Amino acid sequence: MSKQFKFEIDGIEIEARHGQSIMQAADDAGVYIPRLCDVEGLEPQGSCRVCVVKQNGRVVSACTQPAIEGSKVENETEEILGYRRDLVRMLYHEGNHLCPICEASGRCELQAMGYRLGITQATKYPYLQPVRPVDASHPDIVLDTNRCILCGRCIRASRDIDKKHVFEYVGRGIHKRVGVNGNKLADTNVELKDRAIDLATCPVGCIIQKGRGFFAPIGERQFDKKPITLGVGPGKGRGKP
Amino acid sequence: MARTRIIEIDPLTRVEGHGKVTIHLDDHNNVDEARLHIVEFRGFERFILGRLYWEVPVIVQRLCGICPVSHHLAASKAMDSIVGVDCLTPTAEKMRRLMHYGQIMQSNVLHFFHLSSPDLLFGFESEVEKRNIFGIIEAYPELAVKGIKMRKFGQEVIRATAGKKIHGTSAIPGGVNKNLSLAERDHLLQDIEQMIEWAQEAVAIAEGYCVDHLSLVQQFATFNSSHMSLVREDGAMDLYHGVLRAIDASGNVIFDQVDYRDFNDYLMEEVRSWSYMKFPFIKRRGNLDGWYRVGPLSRMNTAGFIDTPLADDAHQAFRAFAGGRPNQMSLAYHWARMIEVLHCVEKIRQLLHDPDLQGSDLLLRGERREEGIGVLEAPRGTLFHHYRVDNNDQVTFCNLIVATTNNNEAMNRAITQVAKAHLSSQKTIPEGMLNKIEVAVRAYDPCLSCATHALGRMPLDVALYDAAGNLLEHRVKDGR
Ligand code: SF4
Ligand code: SF4
Numbered sequence A: 001m002s003k004q005f006k007f008e009i010d011g012i013e014i015e016a017r018h019g020q021s022i023m024q025a026a027d028d029a030g031v032y033i034p035r036l037c038d039v040e041g042l043e044p045q046g047s048c049r050v051c052v053v054k055q056n057g058r059v060v061s062a063c064t065q066p067a068i069e070g071s072k073v074e075n076e077t078e079e080i081l082g083y084r085r086d087l088v089r090m091l092y093h094e095g096n097h098l099c100p101i102c103e104a105s106g107r108c109e110l111q112a113m114g115y116r117l118g119i120t121q122a123t124k125y126p127y128l129q130p131v132r133p134v135d136a137s138h139p140d141i142v143l144d145t146n147r148c149i150l151c152g153r154c155i156r157a158s159r160d161i162d163k164k165h166v167f168e169y170v171g172r173g174i175h176k177r178v179g180v181n182g183n184k185l186a187d188t189n190v191e192l193k194d195r196a197i198d199l200a201t202c203p204v205g206c207i208i209q210k211g212r213g214f215f216a217p218i219g220e221r222q223f224d225k226k227p228i229t230l231g232v233g234p235g236k237g238r239g240k241p
Numbered sequence B: 001m002a003r004t005r006i007i008e009i010d011p012l013t014r015v016e017g018h019g020k021v022t023i024h025l026d027d028h029n030n031v032d033e034a035r036l037h038i039v040e041f042r043g044f045e046r047f048i049l050g051r052l053y054w055e056v057p058v059i060v061q062r063l064c065g066i067c068p069v070s071h072h073l074a075a076s077k078a079m080d081s082i083v084g085v086d087c088l089t090p091t092a093e094k095m096r097r098l099m100h101y102g103q104i105m106q107s108n109v110l111h112f113f114h115l116s117s118p119d120l121l122f123g124f125e126s127e128v129e130k131r132n133i134f135g136i137i138e139a140y141p142e143l144a145v146k147g148i149k150m151r152k153f154g155q156e157v158i159r160a161t162a163g164k165k166i167h168g169t170s171a172i173p174g175g176v177n178k179n180l181s182l183a184e185r186d187h188l189l190q191d192i193e194q195m196i197e198w199a200q201e202a203v204a205i206a207e208g209y210c211v212d213h214l215s216l217v218q219q220f221a222t223f224n225s226s227h228m229s230l231v232r233e234d235g236a237m238d239l240y241h242g243v244l245r246a247i248d249a250s251g252n253v254i255f256d257q258v259d260y261r262d263f264n265d266y267l268m269e270e271v272r273s274w275s276y277m278k279f280p281f282i283k284r285r286g287n288l289d290g291w292y293r294v295g296p297l298s299r300m301n302t303a304g305f306i307d308t309p310l311a312d313d314a315h316q317a318f319r320a321f322a323g324g325r326p327n328q329m330s331l332a333y334h335w336a337r338m339i340e341v342l343h344c345v346e347k348i349r350q351l352l353h354d355p356d357l358q359g360s361d362l363l364l365r366g367e368r369r370e371e372g373i374g375v376l377e378a379p380r381g382t383l384f385h386h387y388r389v390d391n392n393d394q395v396t397f398c399n400l401i402v403a404t405t406n407n408n409e410a411m412n413r414a415i416t417q418v419a420k421a422h423l424s425s426q427k428t429i430p431e432g433m434l435n436k437i438e439v440a441v442r443a444y445d446p447c448l449s450c451a452t453h454a455l456g457r458m459p460l461d462v463a464l465y466d467a468a469g470n471l472l473e474h475r476v477k478d479g480r
C-alpha cells in the first residue's frame, strides 16, 4: 500500500499510512521504540508506558497514539530515556525479581530493557515485595505472578487468539494482578499449545512451561547475543525488522 | 560447675554466616569448654518450600558465595532422582565432574594461598599487619601470583562448564544444558600442564610445612575422631559420586558401601540450645561418640587410594606421615587440601582429553519420583541435599547438611583443645590466643568465613565477662 504522509522521529523522516500508530510506522521504517506491553499480533493496550515518546512536545504512548502528518517525535532523547528508566525501575520494584534464580533470565524482556536502559544499580524506590502464591496446579503450566508486570499480553492472547479467556485482571489499584478463570489453573481449559502459553507471550517469567527451566545455556539465550531491539526477542516488533 | 567468666570471640562477618566463640572457664580459671556459635542458613530451607524442583539447583547456589557450584551440583543430583534418572549420559556426568573439579580446585587454592599461607609462612604469632595476603604478595610475590593464576584457572573451568564463574545454570535435573566446545577445551588445555606443575609445588609447600613443624603439627588441635566421606565403590577417592564410608579413630570401618540415599539410616542430627547449627552423629555410635570429621583430612583417611598417579603418590606420603593410621592433626588439613588440588588438576587434564565432553547427549528423563537425595564431596566435606516434591512439581520438604555442619563438633573440639592448652589458669587473654583460635577454626575452612574470604582476613571481637556480666576485658582484632 502506498505511503500517505510523512513525519519525523529524532530527525529521521518516516513514511506512514493513515490510521497507523507512531509505533507501527516506526517499525515499518526500522526505527525501534522500546516497549513491553505491546507485541506483534496482539491489539495494543497502552499500559506499560515504556514506549513513551513526545509528539510535537506532548508526552504520548507510541503504541496507541496515531502518527500525525508533519509531526516531530522525540524517541531517544535523554529526557525520554529518563522516563523509561523510571518506569522500568518501578516495574522491578513492584514485583519480586531475582534474576539469577529466574528461568526467564536471558530471554526476559524486562531484564533486557533494564540492560538497554543501563539500569545496573539499586534504585530510590522501595521494594513492595508482594506475597503471591505460585499456581502449579496444572500438569504442564505454572503461573508465578510474583514477576508479573501487568502487561496483559496473556489476557489478550487468550481472549483474542485462543478465544478462551483463561487470564484476566483481578483487583484494583495497587492490588491489581493477573488471575485465572477459575480457582486455579487446573480448573481452566488452558493448554500448552495456546498462544497465551507461548514463551513469546509473557515478556517475563510468569507463565512457565513445566520441567523445561534452564534448558538454554548461558550464552545461547535470546538476549545473550544481541540486546533487545526491533526484531530481536520473542515476537517483538511488528512489520519488517 | 560454677562458670565465673565467659570470653566471647566474635568474627564480624555478615554475608553468608555469622559466628562467635565463647570460652567457658570454671572457678579456677581453667577452660571447661569452648563453643563455636553459628548463625547460618537460617530459614533457607523454608525459602525453598513451594518452589519448582527445576529451580532448586539454581536457587541453592545463593547459600554460599564461595562454593555455589557444590550446592548447584548436589541439588542437581537430588533432582536427577526426582525426574527418575539414576545414571546420567557420559557427557552430562563428565561435564558435571569437570565443573566440580574446577570448583574444588579454586576453593582449595583460595583457602590455602589467601587465608592460610600467611599463618603458615609467617607463623601464627607474627604481626597482624603482615599476616595476610598482602604480606604474602610482598614477601613471596611468585607464590602469590601462582595462587591467583591457579584460582583463575579453576574459575575458567567453572565458566566453561557452568556458563558463568558464579551462579551458572548448566546442571539441570537429568543432565546438563551444554557440552564443552572445542574452543573452550583448547583454551583450558593451554594452561593445564602449568597447573599440574604448580599444584605439585603447592603440595610440596604444604607437606614441607608439616614435616618442618612436626611437633607443632602433631600437637596443635590434634584429637582423635572418626572420619567420613564418599568413596568410589573400590575405595578410591571420589569427590563427585560414590558410597559413604566411615572409619573410627583407629581406622576400623564403622560403615562402608552405604548408598547415600540411605544416609538417614546411618546419620542423625542433634540440636543444642546454644547453636543454630545442628550436630550430626553416626546413629550406631550415639550422640556422644558418634561425631566425626569430614573434608580433605577425612577424605585422605577414608580413601584407599587416589586414581590419579601424582596425587596417589602424595596420598601415600601423607598416609606414611601418620604411620599409616588415620591422621588426626587439624593442621594437616592444609596438606590434604593441596593433594586434592593436584588430584583435581589431574582429573581436569584427563577430562579435557576425553571426546565425550563434546557429545550431544545431554539429558535423560525417567519416571517421576517424590523424593530425591543428592550427596557429594564439597571442598569442605560431605554435602547432603534432601528434598521431597509433590505432584505439582513443588518442593514440600528440604533438609541440607552442609560440610561445616558435619564438622561442627570437630571445630568445637579443636578450639576447646587450643583454649585448654593456652588459656587455662590465666587471668587475662594471653597474647596470640586469638590467633591460635582463629588458626584452629580456619583449618576447617568453615563457611562462616565466607565473607572474610573475599578480604583475606578474619576480624575478631573478644569480650571477657565475669559471672555478674561485668566486662573485664575487651579486645578487637580487625585482622587487616
Ligand atoms: S522476570 Fe525477568 S526481570 Fe523478573 S526476575 Fe525473571 S529475568 Fe529478572
Ligand atoms: S502474566 Fe506475563 S503476560 Fe500476563 S500480564 Fe503478567 S507479565 Fe504480562
Ligand code: FES
Pocket: A034, A035, A036, A037, A038, A045, A046, A047, A048, A049, A050, A051, A052, A061, A062, A063, A064
Ligand atoms: S508498549 Fe506502549 S504502553 Fe506498553
